[in-house]
Amino acid sequence: xxxxxxxxxxxxxxxxxxxxxxxETMLLNMGPQHPSTHGVLRLLLELDxxxxxxxxxxxxxxxxxxxxxxxxxxxxQAEVMTDRLDYLNPMGNNLxxxxxxxxxxELDVPPRAQAIRVILAExxxxxxxxxxxxxSALDLGAMSMFLYCFRERELVLNIFELVSGQRMMTTFIxxxxxxxxVPVEFEATVRDFLKAMPRRIKEYDDLLEKNEIFLDRTKxxxxxxxxxxxxxxxxxxxxxxxxxxxxxxxxxPYSGYDLYDFDIPTHPEGDVYARYRVRVEEMTQSLRIIExxxxxLPYGPVRSNNRKYVPPPRSEIGVSMEALIxxxxxxTEGFTPPAGHVYVATESPRGELGVYMxxxxxxxxxxVHLVTPTFVNLQAVPVMSRxxxxxxxxxxxxxxxxxxxxADR
Amino acid sequence: MGLxxxxxxxxxxxxxxxxxxxxxRTNAMWPMLFGLACCAIEMMSAQAADYDxxxxxxxxxxxxxxxxxxxIVAGRVSRKMAPVVRxxxxxxxxxxxxxxxxxxxxxxxxxxxxxxxxxxDEIVPVDVYVAGCPPRPEALIHGVLTLHEKVRxxxxxxxx
Numbered sequence: 001x002x003x004x005x006x007x008x009x010x011x012x013x014x015x016x017x018x019x020x021x022x023x024e025t026m027l028l029n030m031g032p033q034h035p036s037t038h039g040v041l042r043l044l045l046e047l048d049x050x051x052x053x054x055x056x057x058x059x060x061x062x063x064x065x066x067x068x069x070x071x072x073x074x075x076x077q078a079e080v081m082t083d084r085l086d087y088l089n090p091m092g093n094n095l096x097x098x099x100x101x102x103x104x105x106e107l108d109v110p111p112r113a114q115a116i117r118v119i120l121a122e123x124x125x126x127x128x129x130x131x132x133x134x135x136s137a138l139d140l141g142a143m144s145m146f147l148y149c150f151r152e153r154e155l156v157l158n159i160f161e162l163v164s165g166q167r168m169m170t171t172f173i174x175x176x177x178x179x180x181x182v183p184v185e186f187e188a189t190v191r192d193f194l195k196a197m198p199r200r201i202k203e204y205d206d207l208l209e210k211n212e213i214f215l216d217r218t219k220x221x222x223x224x225x226x227x228x229x230x231x232x233x234x235x236x237x238x239x240x241x242x243x244x245x246x247x248x249x250x251x252x253p254y255s256g257y258d259l260y261d262f263d264i265p266t267h268p269e270g271d272v273y274a275r276y277r278v279r280v281e282e283m284t285q286s287l288r289i290i291e292x293x294x295x296x297l298p299y300g301p302v303r304s305n306n307r308k309y310v311p312p313p314r315s316e317i318g319v320s321m322e323a324l325i326x327x328x329x330x331x332t333e334g335f336t337p338p339a340g341h342v343y344v345a346t347e348s349p350r351g352e353l354g355v356y357m358x359x360x361x362x363x364x365x366x367x368v369h370l371v372t373p374t375f376v377n378l379q380a381v382p383v384m385s386r387x388x389x390x391x392x393x394x395x396x397x398x399x400x401x402x403x404x405x406x407a408d409r
Numbered sequence: 410m411g412l413x414x415x416x417x418x419x420x421x422x423x424x425x426x427x428x429x430x431x432x433x434r435t436n437a438m439w440p441m442l443f444g445l446a447c448c449a450i451e452m453m454s455a456q457a458a459d460y461d462x463x464x465x466x467x468x469x470x471x472x473x474x475x476x477x478x479x480x481i482v483a484g485r486v487s488r489k490m491a492p493v494v495r496x497x498x499x500x501x502x503x504x505x506x507x508x509x510x511x512x513x514x515x516x517x518x519x520x521x522x523x524x525x526x527x528x529x530d531e532i533v534p535v536d537v538y539v540a541g542c543p544p545r546p547e548a549l550i551h552g553v554l555t556l557h558e559k560v561r562x563x564x565x566x567x568x569x
Contacts, residue, residue: 032490032493033443033493033497034472035442035443035472039444039445039446039449040445040490040493060487060489061487061489061490061493062445062446062484062485062487062490063487063488063489063524064485064487064520064522064524064525065520065522065523065524065525066520068522068523069520069521069522080519081519081520084446084447084485084519084542087446087447087450088450131450131453134457135453146457147457147458148458150453150454150457150458150459151457151458151459153454154454154457154458154459157454167451167543167545168447168450168451168543169447169542169543404446405446405447408487
């Protein structure tokens, strides 16, 4: 066990106002197992009656040591851990990690693999937003949303299971391409999903847009101005809900996002309702991207031919001695990228997800650092929730879509 | 003509106290609404429409440990979280049961490092381990049913 350092009260005194010391305001602990913190976030609240004076987020309850553990694994092994970082966006994490490795090794990814990556990443975005919509609406009292959103989420998970055999932690996207080509049923299944989804999204709108309680608890709550967003370096739907049209899929397209036509939904209000609208509209945009990618899905290989970094297909191993050697080398030692460092960022459902990777020319990464959106966005909680009622804090915390695996890693 | 046959005609079932208590415990077991990581998402899926744990009397998740009988440790337990998990367990009234859901809660899973507890059984007694990373909702339901089986076999003399 690590040593636990005793901290005197004086050291922490600056975190709360002077009024807390005289007992005029109350200090209340929320979490780490509070259901509305969506995980293991602890919030220390300073309350004046029911009004929030200050919020101090305490993170680290899900610290997993991914960055350090990655240093003792080779490049293929370390990828498995990226699934479990932001566990609502495993495909996106895989994609970011693989893009970093590919940039480091200068690997080319075949166009078919790129298109499938985009489809999977967008499906993942829809499933993440669905989960967010279900749980956040549940927190605000709309119980049925949870059941409806999970119904649709299962459709996405079924597609993932179809392509990879796993529902959530697929590790399907690999450096240099994909683990394998998608099965023949893939296209029909995704098209069924595309057909069903717009009507379902309208159903959610019907349930929430005229729900007086939901509107009262979201409109005008947790306002975040454009300036706040820039000062705190926020990203994702949080910043788009404040009217900043910033999306890495447009600003620095990766994996062929520049081939597809889509909009960045923004809302200028900057409240919880705006962030909810942004996410719902993003789902529609994701459907658009998936449809375009499916329509022009090219044929061809799904893995790079560079045998130095990418294992040969199973069928080659039986007939080619060289393939067998490559296979053996890659799965025992791993590959050795040239020394150097890269930074790659993608747009995760929560914001900018970055991977900084440094190689010293050995088979294991020298350093893997993850820049995660929840960690950054969490800073805005105190700004948003001051002078609001404690009941509104639930909606505000939910509105930044926290995933503690992402913040603590 | 025993008493049982006569009573049966009147719509009365006779059983032992042990069986009756165990039966009622299995069919109204309240899990604690408390998730840690990835497995919590699959736990939510198990609660939702497609898998519907309420078929087994498990739909009522309680946010307070004082109202719950079952703790499903869904996800990896970090060293910082471990005292909290133990405290939650201590706050639950007996009889109480624990399911370690997923590889991380069972044995540390893929995270063999300084930060993660190598199995939640280091801090709380575990009744059922559910394998998988994360386990499918069916696997969790199977784990719950296995626990029900275990509860049905409990003896009065062991309650103490």
